[in-house]
Amino acid sequence: MRADARRNRARILAVAQEVFAERGPSASTEEVAARAGVAIGTVFRHFPTKHDLLAAIMKELRERLIDKAETLIAEGDPGTAFYDYFTFLVESSAKIGTVVALLAQEGTSIEPGEQVMALNHTVGALLDAAREAGTVRPDVRLDEVMALLIATTHGALAAAWSDDLRHRTVALVLDALRPH
Amino acid sequence: MRADARRNRARILAVAQEVFAERGPSASTEEVAARAGVAIGTVFRHFPTKHDLLAAIMKELRERLIDKAETLIAEGDPGTAFYDYFTFLVESSAKIGTVVALLAQEGTSIEPGEQVMALNHTVGALLDAAREAGTVRPDVRLDEVMALLIATTHGALAAAWSDDLRHRTVALVLDALRPH
DNA sequence: TGACAAGATGAGTCCTGACTCATATTTTAG
DNA sequence: CTAAAATATGAGTCAGGACTCATCTTGTCA
Structure with a gap:
C-alpha cells in the first residue's frame, strides 16, 4: 500500500467519525470527502460502500x-x-x-x-x-x-x-x- | 369539508401511524398513500408536507x-x-x-x-x-x-x-x- | 531518473423520495 | 338532475445522495 494511500485512509476514517458523530449515520459521503480534503472517489476506493465505512469505524x-x-x-x-x-x-x-x-x-x-x-x-x-x-x-x-x-x-x-x-x-x- | 375528504383524511392518518411505526419516520409518503388506497396527491392535499403528516400523528x-x-x-x-x-x-x-x-x-x-x-x-x-x-x-x-x-x-x-x-x-x- | 502501477479525481449515472399541477372525477347545493 | 366547487389522480419535476469510471497524477523501484 502506498504511503499516501495509507495516510488518506486514516484521515478519512478519522474525519468520518467526526462527521457521523455530528450529523448521525445519514450524513453524506460527500461531506466526509470534503472535510477530509479528498475527492469522493477516494473515499469509495478505500471503503467501497458507505456501510463498509461505518463498519470500519x-x-x-x-x-x-x-x-x-x-x-x-x-x-x-x-x-x-x-x-x-x-x-x-x-x-x-x-x-x-x-x-x-x-x-x-x-x-x-x-x-x-x-x-x-x-x-x-x-x-x-x-x-x-x-x-x-x-x-x-x-x-x-x-x-x-x-x-x-x-x-x-x-x-x-x-x-x-x-x-x-x-x-x-x-x-x-x-x-x-x-x-x- | 366534503364527506369523502374527511374519510380519506382519517384513513391516511390511521395508515400513516402504522407505516411510520413499522418502518420508522423515514418511510416514504408513497407507501402511506398506497396502503391507504389513495393517490399520492391526496396525501399531499391533506398534509402539504411530510412534516405536517408527522405532526398530525x-x-x-x-x-x-x-x-x-x-x-x-x-x-x-x-x-x-x-x-x-x-x-x-x-x-x-x-x-x-x-x-x-x-x-x-x-x-x-x-x-x-x-x-x-x-x-x-x-x-x-x-x-x-x-x-x-x-x-x-x-x-x-x-x-x-x-x-x-x-x-x-x-x-x-x-x-x-x-x-x-x-x-x-x-x-x-x-x-x-x-x-x- | 524513467516508467509503470497504484492511487486520486470529479463529472456523470442511477435511483429514491418529496412535492406539483393539469386533468378527470365526485360531491352537493339548488 | 345539473353545474359549480371541491377532491382525487398520477405522471412529471426536482433535489440529494450513493456509487462508477475514464482520465490524470504521484509514489516507488530498478
Whole structure:
C-alpha cells in the first residue's frame, strides 16, 4: 500500500467519525470527502460502500472500548470496574455518537452482530466480577444490563442531555443495580 | 369539508401511524398513500408536507397519552399511577413506535416542542402525586424521570426487546425511583 | 531518473423520495 | 338532475445522495 494511500485512509476514517458523530449515520459521503480534503472517489476506493465505512469505524471503536475494559479489569477494583465502564460507555456515546450506531444499527438487524457480541462478552466479564465482589445485586442479568446500557446511551445522544443531567441519570440507573 | 375528504383524511392518518411505526419516520409518503388506497396527491392535499403528516400523528398521539394520564389520575391510586403511566408509555412506544419520534425529533430541535412540554407537564403531575404518597424517593427530579423515560422508550424501540426483557428492564428502572 | 502501477479525481449515472399541477372525477347545493 | 366547487389522480419535476469510471497524477523501484 502506498504511503499516501495509507495516510488518506486514516484521515478519512478519522474525519468520518467526526462527521457521523455530528450529523448521525445519514450524513453524506460527500461531506466526509470534503472535510477530509479528498475527492469522493477516494473515499469509495478505500471503503467501497458507505456501510463498509461505518463498519470500519465501528471496528476501531470496538477495539478502543475493549482496550478500556481490559485496563479497568487489570488496574481497577473489581467491585467498581463495572460501574466505571458503564459510565465510560455512556460518556463516550455522548461525545462520539457512533457507539449508538454500533449498538443500534446492529441491534435491529437479524444477526446479533459481532460488535454487540464482543461488547456483551466484555460487559459480562465486568458484571460477573462485580457480582462476585458483592457490589451488584446477584439477580441482575446481563441482558438487563445491556438493555439499560443501550437505553441510556441512546437517550444521552438523542436528547442531548446536559452533563449534569447525564450524570444524575446514570447515577439513578446504576443505583438500581446495587444491592439494596 | 366534503364527506369523502374527511374519510380519506382519517384513513391516511390511521395508515400513516402504522407505516411510520413499522418502518420508522423515514418511510416514504408513497407507501402511506398506497396502503391507504389513495393517490399520492391526496396525501399531499391533506398534509402539504411530510412534516405536517408527522405532526398530525404526534398531535393525535399526544391527546391519547394525556387522556390515559387523566384516567389514571382520576381512577387510580396516586401512589401507583405514576408507575403505571411510565410503564404504559414504554409499552406504547414498543407498539406504536411513534412515541419515539415524538420525544426524539423534537428533543433534538432547538425549541422544546409543545408535545414534549405537554408530556412533561403530565408526567410531572403524576410524579408529584406519587412523591406525596411516598412511593417515589423525594429527591428524584422531573428531568431525571423524563430522561429515563426517553432512554427506556428509545431502547425498547431501537433494540426490539422481547416482552420479557422489556418488563424486567422497566422494573429495574422503576425500582431505582422507589424509596430505598 | 524513467516508467509503470497504484492511487486520486470529479463529472456523470442511477435511483429514491418529496412535492406539483393539469386533468378527470365526485360531491352537493339548488 | 345539473353545474359549480371541491377532491382525487398520477405522471412529471426536482433535489440529494450513493456509487462508477475514464482520465490524470504521484509514489516507488530498478
